[in-house]
Amino acid sequence: MSATAERxxxxxxxxxxxxxxxxxxxxxxxxxCACRVGAEAAxxxxxxxxxxxxxxxxxxxxxxxxxxxxxxxxxxxxxxRHRRAESRRLALYARSATSEVEEGFAEASAARxxxxxxxxxxxxxxxxxxxxxxxxxxxxxxxxxxxxxxxxALSIPIGTVQSSxxxxxxxxxxxLDGAPHRKDSHEPRRT
Numbered sequence: 001m002s003a004t005a006e007r008x009x010x011x012x013x014x015x016x017x018x019x020x021x022x023x024x025x026x027x028x029x030x031x032x033c034a035c036r037v038g039a040e041a042a043x044x045x046x047x048x049x050x051x052x053x054x055x056x057x058x059x060x061x062x063x064x065x066x067x068x069x070x071x072x073x074x075x076x077x078x079x080x081r082h083r084r085a086e087s088r089r090l091a092l093y094a095r096s097a098t099s100e101v102e103e104g105f106a107e108a109s110a111a112r113x114x115x116x117x118x119x120x121x122x123x124x125x126x127x128x129x130x131x132x133x134x135x136x137x138x139x140x141x142x143x144x145x146x147x148x149x150x151x152x153a154l155s156i157p158i159g160t161v162q163s164s165x166x167x168x169x170x171x172x173x174x175x176l177d178g179a180p181h182r183k184d185s186h187e188p189r190r191t
Contacts, residue, residue, distance in 0.1 A: 018050070018053070018054055018057075021050075021053075021067055021071075022050055024068075025067070025068050025071055026046060028068065029046045029049060029071060029072070029075050030042050030043065030046055032072065032075060033045040033046050033049075033075055033079055036075075036076075036079040036083070037079050037082050037083055041082060044082070045075060045078050045079050045082055046075065048078045049071060049074045049075040049078050050071075052074050052078065053070070053071060053074055056074075121175075121176060122176070124175070125171070125172050125175035125176055126138075126172070128171065128175055129168050129171055129172070132156075132160075132164050133164050133165075133167060133168035133171070134168070136150055136161055136164040136165050136168060137165065137168045137169075137172070140165055147161050147162060147165075
């Protein structure tokens with residue numbers, strides 16, 4: 001055993017398993033970071049937190065803090081840097097943006113907020129569909145496949161695709177009734 005390893009063992013009564021540390025504390029850190037920087041950026045902040053923890057593990061002193069509180073400290077600093085950088089970007093954007101761009105930014109922000117509010121209702125409505133209907137809807141709406149392509153992908157007749165999509169749309173409308181919806185922009189495509 002090298003002198004460094006001996007010294008390390010005497011200085012550190014234990015060796016950390018960072019993957020176990022991650023598994024044990026990631027949920028708490030994600031919840032905390034989501035409150036600080038929002039859900040979209042929380043994963044990045046937590047990833048950076050564990051990267052810093054890995055690089056600076058030698059600075060961790062179990063006599064001063066638990067691993068979780070040490071990680072919270074790192075996460076707090078990372079979140080602060082993230083928000084500060086975001087504030088600078090927004091301030092720069094505000095100084096250089098035209099009113100047309102600002103309106104576009106505001107509209108996009110409002111649209112994202114609306115989408116976040118609707119996400120749960122949509123997910124529940126999709127979960128209420130049969131497997132085939134859900135597959136057909138997602139292949140049509142997300143993958144943007146034609147009826148014939150969906151039929152090929154699922155190995156079902158094109159008529160089954162059409163009827164499944166029709167029934168799925170009716171169920172989704174009923175499940176989302178009360179939510180504002182526009183007339184489908186995806187009119188049936190016959191191929």
